[in-house]
Amino acid sequence: MPVEVKICGLSTPETVDAALDAGADLVGFVFFPKSPRNVTLEQAATLAARARGKARIVTLVVDADDALLEAIAAEVRPDLIQAHGSETPERIAQIAQLTAKPVIKAIRVKDDADIDAAADYSTVASLILYDAKAPETLGNALPGGNGHAFDWGLLEGGKRPAFMLAGGLTPENVAEAIRVTGAPVVDVSSGVESAPGIKDIDLIRKFIEAAKSAR
Ligand SMILES: O=C(O)c1ccccc1N[C@@H]1O[C@H](COP(=O)(O)O)[C@@H](O)[C@H]1O
Numbered sequence: 001m002p003v004e005v006k007i008c009g010l011s012t013p014e015t016v017d018a019a020l021d022a023g024a025d026l027v028g029f030v031f032f033p034k035s036p037r038n039v040t041l042e043q044a045a046t047l048a049a050r051a052r053g054k055a056r057i058v059t060l061v062v063d064a065d066d067a068l069l070e071a072i073a074a075e076v077r078p079d080l081i082q083a084h085g086s087e088t089p090e091r092i093a094q095i096a097q098l099t100a101k102p103v104i105k106a107i108r109v110k111d112d113a114d115i116d117a118a119a120d121y122s123t124v125a126s127l128i129l130y131d132a133k134a135p136e137t138l139g140n141a142l143p144g145g146n147g148h149a150f151d152w153g154l155l156e157g158g159k160r161p162a163f164m165l166a167g168g169l170t171p172e173n174v175a176e177a178i179r180v181t182g183a184p185v186v187d188v189s190s191g192v193e194s195a196p197g198i199k200d201i202d203l204i205r206k207f208i209e210a211a212k213s214a215r
Contacts, residue, residue, distance in 0.1 A: 036197030
């Protein structure tokens with residue numbers, strides 16, 4: 001099976017189209033005001049309409065309240081919700097029920113204990129996404145989308161259910177990341193940007209090509 005690719009943090013029609021044309025399997029829209037990739041409900045609904053039926057639509061939230069989740073479900077109509085904050089397993093179950101959508105739970109990884117923590121979500125999340133825990137030296141880091149990688153060796157050789165890999169992936173390193181971790185799905189934001197929040201069409205194409213030709 002070829003690796004699936006999610007391009008996250010899209011905010012313009014041109015970059016959504018470029019991701020779709022290049023073969024993205026999932027496209028992500030970020031609902032987090034502190035992110036340079038934040039979109040409004042209206043923007044996300046318009047962008048999602050371009051992608052519907054061509055790729056799965058993912059809406060990314062960080063410790064979102066019920067009102068935002070209900071609005072996203074009604075107005076954007078995503079295929080999946082990505083929970084990228086400090087949501088507990090109980091909250092993930094609530095999000096799945098409230099939105100009637102499968103939930104991807106992001107787990108921020110620095111060491112083995114973080115990988116083990118994913119087990120707590122096995123019955124409530126449809127998919128686990130392993131992302132890097134931002135180092136303290138990064139200062140005012142976001143909960144994700146920092147372009148920082150973790151030690152892929154932590155996932156090497158493990159027998160685990162299907163998962164997504166994120167964190168500091170680029171067109172140059174994604175093939176090696178897939179080789180080491182065996183990730184069936186990869187997710188990128190910063191690595192296909194020319195500046196924070198500005199997606200680069202050439203980098204999107206290169207990333208998808210590199211991921212799809214890996215293995
Ligand atoms: O992209 C963002 O701005 C973002 C904000 C808050 C939480 C998560 C965010 N993005 C996700 O973070 C990972 C890693 O991204 P990167 O490639 O290292 O920049 C990925 O799952 C994004 O979807």
